[in-house]
Amino acid sequence: MTTPGNGQGPADAAVRVQDLCITFPTMDGDVHAVDGLSFEVARGGALGIVGESGSGKSATSLALMGLHRGTKARITGEISVAGTDIVTATNERIRQMRGNEIAMVFQDPMSSLHPQYTIGDQLTEAYRTHNPKATKAEAKKRAIESLDRVGIPEPARRINSYPHEFSGGMRQRVVIAMALMCDPTVLLADEPTTALDVTVQAQILDLLDDLRRDLNMSLILVSHDLAVVAGSVDEVLVMQKGKAVEHGDVRKVLSEPEHPYTQALLAAVPRVEVSRAQRRAEVRADRARAEGRELPSEDKAAAEEKAAGAKARTGSTARPERDGEWTPDQPLLKADDLVMKFKVRGGTFGRSSDFYAVKNASFELYKGETLGIVGESGSGKSTLSRMVMRLLEPTSGTITFEGRDITRLPERRLRPLRRDVQMVFQNPYSSLNPRLTIGDSIGTALRVQGEKDGKQIKQRVQELLERVGLEPRHYNRFPHAFSGGQRQRIAIARALILRPKLVICDEPVSALDVSTQDQVLRLLSELQDDFDLTYIFVAHDLAVVRQVSDRVAVMRKGEIVELSDSDSVYESPQDDYTRSLLNAAPVLDPDEARANRAERIRLRAEGSTAA
The missing domain is CATH 3.40.50.300 (P-loop containing nucleotide triphosphate hydrolases)
Structure with a gap:
């Protein structure tokens, strides 16, 4: 089995986690949500974190953002994001880091966006929070550029729209645009496509892949579905009950899984080639x-x-219709x-x-x-x-x-x-x-x-x-x-x-x-x-x-x-x-997933040309 590194990886690692443990006290005793987790993500690299509900994926994501602060969670080990030690940093440093060094895209875009404020208000607020000297005009210009970057049509007009005026896929694009307002080093996407249909899911995954390459940004993609991460990441880390049970190159893990849990996850993924x-x-x-x-x-x-x-x-x-009572x-x-x-x-x-x-x-x-x-x-x-x-x-x-x-x-x-x-x-x-x-x-x-x-x-x-x-x-x-x-x-x-x-x-x-x-x-x-x-x-x-x-x-x-x-x-x-x-x-085949992606891009380009 390929296992996580020892924390002594390349100096340009955007994220380095070493022996991370997250414990929640309860009336029935301590719950170890994450137990001895270690991994690294290089600058511009992509890591998929996969596991069932309760495996520790989201607890890890929140720890990377420093969002366990102020809770009863006990955290030990090392977390470094773009050179910042998340465990020992001051609250002020953590606030500065969010949005600038690391940003997060949550699963439900409607819970991430305020229904009573326009998209523009929320994007500009995110920018000016991290850039206090920026003027409203500068923030608005940046918001329009960010919406255009994620593929929102007519961004100068749609910036005045409210969240309910967007589809689910468009709302998720807005949330991604908000995360990108300050050009973070690391983008953390926690189940960003779970509630989306297959075409919109494919569009969002294509978008994340494009943004990672264009901006040389590191991507951590969290999902319960190995098929979702197959074509979007370089490495995959499989979690079970707070532990990393398998970690390695995505092609190696998906084609030759060594751990029984990884094998079970792969067996559970529905495949279009399997008939009724x-x-x-x-x-x-x-x-x-x-x-x-x-x-x-x-x-x-x-x-x-x-x-x-x-x-x-x-x-x-093919079947006969009969008069009278149903048969x-x-x-x-x-x-x-x-x-x-x-x-x-x-x-x-x-x-x-x-x-x-x-x-x-x-x-x-x-x-x-x-x-x-x-x-x-x-x-x-x-x-x-x-x-x-x-x-x-x-x-x-x-x-x-x-x-x-x-x-x-x-x-x-x-x-x-x-x-x-x-x-x-x-x-x-x-x-x-x-x-x-x-x-x-x-x-x-x-x-x-x-x-x-x-x-x-x-x-x-x-x-x-x-x-x-x-x-x-x-x-x-x-x-x-x-x-x-x-x-x-x-x-x-x-x-x-x-x-x-x-x-x-x-x-x-x-x-x-x-x-x-x-x-x-x-x-x-x-x-x-x-x-x-x-x-x-x-x-x-x-x-x-x-x-x-x-x-x-x-x-x-x-x-x-x-x-x-x-x-x-x-x-x-x-x-x-x-x-x-x-x-x-x-x-589940990473090469097939990327080939499908290339075909989708070609068809979209042909559609744009025809239009």
Whole structure:
């Protein structure tokens, strides 16, 4: 195994960490968040720090910025940033260092930007804080240059905009521009692309790589996903429970990982080349081994998956339509020409205009299938799923569920539908009431539907908790006592308590690290087999969508631009937009990642020339 250096590296090292230990005192004893960590980053170099939630990545990042000061954290060891000893420096020196020697880009741009101040106000404040003698005019000029540097169009005009007027990717560019206002020696990016779709993620990673090379700036890229750092760094450091378990050249670590934890992280990363049939067979085989059951023969397993694939590829018109009562050979769900139009104010002379979030979307979904819906942020994915859920009433078009038109059912007639169609939301932290125990959160749905027997409710909830990988004794615990992955399991249990026929999963794993994400996806696959569930799976991660979906719908600007079986969409995409999404998907091969980056730059240049 390649291990961290001994702190006696090159004299031009921008960052040097030696035997760093970070300890947090708690009522149950000390928690060692970081334990004996050492690494160096050369001037102009790039290091990726990778690990699961709780591995110590963010604690290390905050220590490099001197942000543990004033807390109960105990820090020992050495931290040197651009020649400044962070551990022993005065508070005044640390304040001078932030922004000038090292700057940080946080995960959530909305929490980094003040909603009541313009982008320009916040950028100029950052500059004048570190350059007190600078005039407002000088600071404004610098802010415009910084926005232009990160690719914000019309920076002289957009400098007067507020954060809510930017998309998620543009807000992250603004945060990067703010970090670059004083030309720092080191840029520290802590999960800067986690909440972004694949194309915007690729743009941000390309931007960071370009800035590093143009400014000879050192980059520390923190992520839970090895595929994200593969094409952006020179070295990678893998952390587990506060320790560096592997550290070396990114190509060496990703192609020949030595530590079992690194191998497990790589195995958990979803890959676009892995098909739904391969993934499902793997999950079923692992489950059979865990339960001590005999694995099906290869011929039988292949026949089952071939039959499942044939079922998924029968298309939208291959199955007969029958009059009268719904039968399983008809679509469980059918959407015809769905349109969702919103009125938007603020046009010429304050006039309102029409915005089409979804335009003429049509698809069919059969019992036991999974339809993946993929696209960039703003493509209409979530709006479409909320129309199916009847949280939004379509402007036009029809939605048919089990042969019954549910498009404009009045609220009083939606209760039966709520039993049959449930949703798992993106954020497991905000989808659970912090004041309710998880038993109450899950059992409430039964009470709303008329169940009166408290003992029966508790028994059903505890049985379901056990099925999703938790314990019956967790019934009386509150959400804060669980990790993110466990909370998402609770959210899944809540969706299943009414034994629905259709479950809509809206970005259910985007807020989770790759290991936890893999566990949740396996759980969803097992539950589909056990309960004969039908899924709509909404996500921006193409690799995840392929592994769970029989068919895939690709959305762009409210329209479905491609709809076919999963293998066809990924192996022979027909639409240019689908091809661009696949090109932007992160890959684990650093050379392939850089080749994809070069192709994206070429296509963007051709687009600019054409424009």
